[in-house]
Amino acid sequence: MEQKKISPGRVGIVGLGLIGGSLALDLQELGWQVRGLVHRSQTAEKAINRGLAQSISTDPEILSDCDLVILAMPLKTILNPDNKLLNALPKNSVITDVGSVKEPVLNAWRTRHGRFVPSHPMAGSSEFGVTSGRKNLFRNKPWIATPDKRTDKDALQLVQGLAKSIGSQWLIAEAHKHDQAVALISHLPVIISAALLGSIGSEKEPEIIELTKLLASSGFADTTRVGGGNPELGTAMAKNNKESILKALDSYQHELNNLQEAIIRNDWNKLHEELIITKNIRGSFLDSN
Amino acid sequence: MEQKKISPGRVGIVGLGLIGGSLALDLQELGWQVRGLVHRSQTAEKAINRGLAQSISTDPEILSDCDLVILAMPLKTILNPDNKLLNALPKNSVITDVGSVKEPVLNAWRTRHGRFVPSHPMAGSSEFGVTSGRKNLFRNKPWIATPDKRTDKDALQLVQGLAKSIGSQWLIAEAHKHDQAVALISHLPVIISAALLGSIGSEKEPEIIELTKLLASSGFADTTRVGGGNPELGTAMAKNNKESILKALDSYQHELNNLQEAIIRNDWNKLHEELIITKNIRGSFLDSN
Numbered sequence: 001m002e003q004k005k006i007s008p009g010r011v012g013i014v015g016l017g018l019i020g021g022s023l024a025l026d027l028q029e030l031g032w033q034v035r036g037l038v039h040r041s042q043t044a045e046k047a048i049n050r051g052l053a054q055s056i057s058t059d060p061e062i063l064s065d066c067d068l069v070i071l072a073m074p075l076k077t078i079l080n081p082d083n084k085l086l087n088a089l090p091k092n093s094v095i096t097d098v099g100s101v102k103e104p105v106l107n108a109w110r111t112r113h114g115r116f117v118p119s120h121p122m123a124g125s126s127e128f129g130v131t132s133g134r135k136n137l138f139r140n141k142p143w144i145a146t147p148d149k150r151t152d153k154d155a156l157q158l159v160q161g162l163a164k165s166i167g168s169q170w171l172i173a174e175a176h177k178h179d180q181a182v183a184l185i186s187h188l189p190v191i192i193s194a195a196l197l198g199s200i201g202s203e204k205e206p207e208i209i210e211l212t213k214l215l216a217s218s219g220f221a222d223t224t225r226v227g228g229g230n231p232e233l234g235t236a237m238a239k240n241n242k243e244s245i246l247k248a249l250d251s252y253q254h255e256l257n258n259l260q261e262a263i264i265r266n267d268w269n270k271l272h273e274e275l276i277i278t279k280n281i282r283g284s285f286l287d288s289n
Numbered sequence: 290m291e292q293k294k295i296s297p298g299r300v301g302i303v304g305l306g307l308i309g310g311s312l313a314l315d316l317q318e319l320g321w322q323v324r325g326l327v328h329r330s331q332t333a334e335k336a337i338n339r340g341l342a343q344s345i346s347t348d349p350e351i352l353s354d355c356d357l358v359i360l361a362m363p364l365k366t367i368l369n370p371d372n373k374l375l376n377a378l379p380k381n382s383v384i385t386d387v388g389s390v391k392e393p394v395l396n397a398w399r400t401r402h403g404r405f406v407p408s409h410p411m412a413g414s415s416e417f418g419v420t421s422g423r424k425n426l427f428r429n430k431p432w433i434a435t436p437d438k439r440t441d442k443d444a445l446q447l448v449q450g451l452a453k454s455i456g457s458q459w460l461i462a463e464a465h466k467h468d469q470a471v472a473l474i475s476h477l478p479v480i481i482s483a484a485l486l487g488s489i490g491s492e493k494e495p496e497i498i499e500l501t502k503l504l505a506s507s508g509f510a511d512t513t514r515v516g517g518g519n520p521e522l523g524t525a526m527a528k529n530n531k532e533s534i535l536k537a538l539d540s541y542q543h544e545l546n547n548l549q550e551a552i553i554r555n556d557w558n559k560l561h562e563e564l565i566i567t568k569n570i571r572g573s574f575l576d577s578n
Binding site for chain 2: 193214
């Protein structure tokens with residue numbers, strides 16, 4: 001697709017958490033008029049104090065003159081927007097979202113708005129809330145769109161231009177392939193990391209519990225970070241990417257059984273070979289980033 | 290146990306990798322005469338250039354006048370020391386080790402030397418080799434000893450004094466409880482993290498492989514760090530802590546199945562509750578550190 005440089009206009013951002021707030025800061029810097037829509041007046045006040053947008057309101061009518069609206073709410077709310085929001089979206093504006101699972105979003109919005117572009121900027125931060133937005137969060141990070149045949153080409157081009165203007169790497173993929181990839185690389189780690197915390201937490205012997213707390217080091221902290229993250233986000237991911245996550249879990253169980261059987265059979269050569277392979281897999285991923 | 294401040298004497302360190310090299314630097318600073326024993330003359334040369342010890346040799350005879358000898362070799366070598374090393378250990382010196390699994394070490398050394406103290410300083414770094422040692426690596430980190438009834442009390446006190454002198458937190462535990470705790474907190478994470486890499490690596494569809502590489506972020510990097518680590522170390526841990534690791538894996542499989550079943554049954558309340566519990570478990574571990 002040919003790339004046009006976009007000229008800043010009026011953008012509405014629904015939700016001013018980590019993603020919405022960071023987008024708001026970058027887009028203001030680029031000359032956009034940013035209108036922020038938030039749920040609670042308390043949040044509106046904080047967002048105003050932080051200077052996240054030129055105008056901020058709890059009334060969806062604030063979106064009425066926007067050229068572009070970015071749905072930066074939690075996935076659950078993107079999938080089930082309230083009618084007041086839907087009615088306030090201008091028919092001719094381009095709508096995009098930031099939901100981390102794309103097929104359900106595409107299905108939910110395909111018939112709701114003629115200029116909807118399913119997309120997803122990658123943030124790489126676990127902070128959240130109205131105080132977490134910051135400049136340049138998306139620089140050199142992927143921003144992936146998952147259009148289908150019916151997606152408006154001009155709308156897609158506008159979102160591409162927006163993504164590139166804040167320094168993101170623009171990618172296009174089929175929604176179901178995107179969802180399978182994030183199931184493997186992002187959602188599966190949450191589940192297996194949570195199960196690790198669960199098994200450590202199920203230890204009953206007080207002396208061993210005490211020792212595990214004393215001996216827990218960076219290996220524990222790293223491996224459990226995503227499993228000890230936001231429970232709402234983890235649940236929403238699983239609910240909306242169920243089939244891909246279950247497929248990834250089957251593959252995971254297969255690998256885990258392989259390693260477990262090598263240990264049971266004292267097959268240390270096999271275990272050693274597997275650990276060489278996994279070391280190389282990790283290397284191949286981190287080199288490419 | 291009453292704590293006496295120890296006076297620096299002559300210490301032999303067998304192996305000058307991350308642990309041995311770091312101990313050598315700290316102990317020299319405290320006034321110890323440090324003798325380093327290494328396997329290859331090339332390593333000896335590098336260790337001399339780095340000033341890791343006052344004298345360094347490939348000949349075990351260098352240990353002959355030491356008051357204390359620290360076995361800082363890989364676990365495999367600690368468990369199977371060669372005869373030349375065994376014969377060179379002075380009868381009256383205190384011997385301790387740095388092996389990360391304690392029951393096999395205790396079993397292997399109990400009858401080998403009358404003043405052996407099984408112990409294990411925690412380093413919290415994944416570097417290795419003769420260039421990796423650095424000062425203050427053990428400061429505020431646990432140093433755990435796993436004596437049994439037959440362990441020489443004065444020898445234990447000397448190792449305690451040594452550990453405290455370099456800033457470590459001194460702990461005592463039963464060897465098999467230590468091994469169960471590290472199975473849960475340190476060895477299980479390696480296996481489950483390796484299985485994650487294995488399942489990501491087993492994806493066959495080129496477009497999904499490409500997407501996973503583009504979308505891999507800090508969550509992937511953190512969760513796979515220990516599973517992509519040193520294959521020799523991972524194999525040695527599994528081999529020497531087999532029963533505790535298999536027990537931990539059983540508990541892990543149980544937790545993983547719980548989460549998987551909640552997803553299969555669309556039981557999002559249950560999944561949400563579990564993720565709240567795992568978040569709290571992680572918090573309780575990191576608060577106590």
